[in-house]
Amino acid sequence: MSQSDLIGLAGILVGLGVLIALAFRGWSVLLLAPIAAVIAALFAREPLLAHWTQTFMGSAAGFFAQFFPLFLLGALFGKLMEDSGSVTAIADFMSRKLGPRRVILAVVLGGAIVTYGGVSLFVAFFVIAPMAQNLFRSAGIPRRLMPAAIMLGTATFTMSAMPGTPSIQNTIPMPFFGTTPFAAPGLGAIASVIMLAFGLWWLQRQEAKAKAMGEGFGRGALPSAVMLADAESLRERATTAHEFDPAEILHGEQARTQPSFAAAAAPIVVVILVNLAMSLYVLPRVDLSFLARPEWGGVTPSAVSGVWAVIVALTAAIVTALALNVRRIPDLRATMDAGVNAAALPVISVASLVGFGAVVAALPAFAVVRDAVLGIGGGPLVSLAVATNVLAALTGSASGGLTIALDALGPTFMERAALIGMDPALLHRVAVISSGTLDSLPHNGAVVTLLAVCGSNHGEAYKDVFIVAIVGALIALAVVVALGTFVGSF
Template identity: 75%
Template sequence: MGLIGILVGLAVLIFLAFRGSSILILAPIAGLIAAAFSGEPLLASWTQTFMRNAADFVAQFFPLFLLGALFGKLMEDSGSVTSIADYMTKKLGAERAILAVVLAGAIVTYGGVSLFVAFFVLAPMGIALFRSAGVPRRLMPAAIALGTSTFTMSAMPGTPSIQNAIPMPFFGTTPFAAPGLGIIASLIMLAFGMWWLKRRESSARAAGEGFGAITEPAEESAEEAAENPIVRERATTAGPFDPAEIHRSEAAAKNPPILLAALPIVVVIVVNLLMSFAILPRMDTSFLAKPEWGGVGLSAVGGVWSVIVALTAAIIAVIAINFRSVPELRATMTAGANASVLPILSVASLVGFGAIVAALPAFADVRDWVLGIGGGPLVSLAVATNILAALTGSASGGLTIALDALGPTYMKIAAEIGMDPALMHRVAVIGSGTLDSLPHNGAVVTLLSVCGVTHKEGYLDIVMAAVVGALVALAAVIVLGTLAGSF
């Protein structure tokens, strides 16, 4: 009965979330359904298991959600994201429209700009570029997804994405875990995605297909997406930014020069690198072992600290550069801060649901099944993160649930066989960013809506660019990691 309860709870969660119901309501209901089937005390399951684990997630990762959303909003309202995208499109030209959109998205998201901020800035600009180049509008969502939601989210070493941060406390790793494997995976994702999109573009040109009918301006599509409550509910489980805050403040009248626009992104990367390898390792952090500081070591918090300091430094830089040009700096910062609240509570609710499931006696059978998957621990870890990300429609939610339930077990296995935890970090993060991009995923729904493209028109290309390419890269990392270890 316990296993049936887990499946029923998951079914309720997936079905109603797909229809736009709030995950804040669904997650505890689904968890209590699973607990009821196992005969567990319901109130204790909610207050002692669900809420405590959800609160732990908020306590651990809220600074990253807050600073990431704030930085993204500042970069948007200062015109910095637009300036970078403009520069890429001018340099590459209309004949390389797809590459321009992909690289513009990659630069801003690797630099710490929120996924959804990138969507709402890049989509109108990219559509204008695609129209002038005669590239079908239906390829636009896949091009943006390739640049923003694949290698810069899960594979590039040092990326400040929340997905890359989640494994750090579990495995004692840094944002630069397995850098060589991460770079190889990134190149595979980029090459595969560009091959597919260029192939589709060539086929469309051969068939005489152009941009397509203009049903409404791109700006109106973006405005409607930001105000759509169903889009909002799904989006806030998929990324650390609430789309409803996109238009809460006024943008600068003039974009900054490209060098000043890109400087905060450089700050994120450089400070993250320095904190991870030069500053924190040299600090005396022995005080962390005391009970009042959590009784932990630097490995449990160092990775998160690195990203916190990097994003804080970048926020200071973007404010200093654009202090006079942003018309409503206080409103911009308020919108950025507010944009972080619903996403972290949504993901924390998924984590609470996972905690209830993991505490059920029947979950032992699930754990044994996962660990018994052939191919070794890397394969089973990849399968677990893939499945949970797919079921929840959230890479961060699925990844946290998997590591909360199985992280200590995998660390024990790694110690027994001499495996570098950095390898597990990279496999888990890439695994969470593959099957999460199913039709009900919030990022997919938001992106299609912003671009004014339907699932029927654009989803196949998203699958190929954002899912299949990531799966190929994941397989390559598992094979290389198994043969050569972490590097």
Template identity: 70%
Template sequence: MGLAGIFIGLGLLIWLSYRGWSVLVLAPAAALIAALFAGEPLLAHWTQTFMGSAAGFLASFFPLFLLGAVFGKLMDDSGSVQTIARFMTEKLGPQRAMLAVVLAGALVTYGGVSLFVAFFVLAPMAQALFRAANIPARLMPAAIALGTSTFTMSALPGTPAIQNAIPMPFFGTTAFAAPGLGVIASAIMLGFGMWWLRRAEAKARAAGESFGTPDSDAHIDAAEDPVVRERATTAGSFDPAEVQHGEHGSGQPGIVAALAPLVVVVVVNLLMALVVLPRMNTDYLAEARFGGIGLANVGGVWAVLVALAAAMAVLVALNWKRLPSLRATVDAGANASVLPVVCVASLVGFGAVVAAMPAFELVREWVLGIGGGPLVSLALSTNILAALTGSASGGLTIALDALGGTFMQLAATTGLDPALMHRVAVIGAGTLDSLPHNGAVVTLLAVCGTKHGESYFDIVMVGIVGALIALIAVIVLGSTVGSF
């Protein structure tokens, strides 16, 4: 009965969230269903297990959601994201429309701009380029997804994406975990994705297919659509409803000023993680008032926080006159962080209740009993949970919350590098999360004015198939030569 309760609760969570119900209500309800079938105390699991785990996630990651969303909104309102998109358009032109869209998305998201902010800026750019090149509009979502939602989210070393930050407290790693493997995985995702997009473009031209007529007002509707918003806030770190808030400046910075904050994010993150924090005396963290922890538990998060804060300071200094209402912009960014982080925390709370059920031991034994070793088990567990929840961050946190300690014990006994587990877990969560009910997919299609039937297959190829190939390559390389 306990196992049946877990599956029934999970099934209701998936089905009703896909229909637009709020995860804030669904997650505790699904958790209580699992507890009810197991004969466990309901109120205790709600207020102690569920809320305790959700609160722990908020304590660890809300600062990242907050600074990341504010930084993304500052980049948007200052015109910096638009400048980068325009620069790529001018340099590469319509003849390389696919590459221009992919690289523009990669630049801004690797530099710390929120996925959903990038969607709303890149979609008009992609429309203009694809129209000029007469490439079918149905290929726009796949091009944007390749640049924003694949290698810069899960593989490229140092990416400040929340998905890359989540394993750090569990494994004691930094955002630059397994950098060599991350670069190889990024090259595979980018190379395969570009090959597929060029192939799709060539086939469309041979068939005489033209640009078409996507909905030019889709980006406005997507920002205001309540169903899109509910799905999006479990899949990313920015509430799409806040895209229209704040106040955009009248001008745009030059390309150097636009790129400078992104460079600061990467450089400061690297220096903090590898140079500054390891040389600091952080013995005070062992005190009870700071949780009795070590630098490994918080160092990665601290590095990203300092990097985002430094980038925001540089951005404001360079664009002071182009931010007509700094308070409104900061408020919009801060508000945009709240609903996503609480939604993901609710998914984490649900996972904690499920993991506390006696029947979950059967699930644990099944996961650890999968052939291929710990890396395969880790990849499958994050893959499955990200697919079921439609959220890479939610699925990843649930998996690590329930199984992270077990995998660390396996690492200690087998000599497996936690940095390798970090990279496998993040890439694994960034594969099957892109199923049709994923909030990022729904939002992207709405912003581009296309539908699942037109564009989703190409998203699968660049966002799922390419990532799975990269994941297999990392597991094989990591198992044979280790982490590097």
């Protein structure tokens, strides 16, 4: 390795260090990402302004153009489901049906249903946490287990493994690999079962141990939504992690009455069915050859059809939610405004992380990193899993780490997969599951937000979050990589 490569690698590490350290302290990534990119370019003696305005902004703008519709529709749908009382109605239904003896299962499944149906993670946090507190207190289950139970239901298998999930993480690989939200459905289902079963086993084990030691719910109440939403440092961390700005939780007005369970669940059913129909039946039969013309970007249908399927599904769900709840929502305009505003900061924040990754990937020293990653034994699946895990861990963002990895290495992985006849759907599923493992380290915005919403701290509750969100996901990832390597995609 040459001296210039060593200096360039040092610049990349210094830039990452500045980004991670200050982001964890609540500094805005909108400021930190370009600063970190300029630091890396400075060490490499590359043109600073050119990397900022051309490399950084070009990549950030590309991410924004490609995925802003999904951030917009996802945030709007989540806010409509919150203010209409639909998320609360679904959570209450699950708690009534499962009863006081299966409190943890009720919380996990309640979170899983709403997030698999397209409701934003942070909306689910703010709605499910009060329900979980009441259930845990009545059952005498320690409150320190609340964050892990909510995390298991909202931010593990429904985010990265369930076939067809409309999460932004499951959408990002589609333009790179020409896949659909239902890529490798069998492997995704297996991974989902592993994450859910392992997480429930651990939480029920911890519940039994706590009861045997006489540990009850404990003291304390949930912090107010006003206090949480006004915490700027918490907001800055949260908006790089998922697609909803928690400050908008306060805006709009919630319905005074809940819809029936059927009315509450209908938009979620619409998301799933329309997504399935568009992905597997409608778009494959539509003539999209016009996309090859220059005025449409000269893209292949496979590069956009997956994103289009999710856009149509979320739009249909929004129309359904409005049709069923338009008279129930007290201030429809305020709710709609809050929903669309909630998408702005998250999409720009993640785009800034992507811009930083583009600058790093353009530096000469990055070739050393690329060769090291691609030189990992075990084939392209192992290399892809390691690269995505590391980048998601460093950025504290599943979507940011995933996009940086695919921007830098996606074409190379596609070439290697083509040489051995590997289905791109397998790359898709491994990449998405990998993005949802080490992203849940202590500095992750979703983790920090969830602990705050539950009135807990890292010392009390993070161990169980680590087990269900990271260990369980890593086990599922290892199984998927092994099956994909020896059996292929299914």
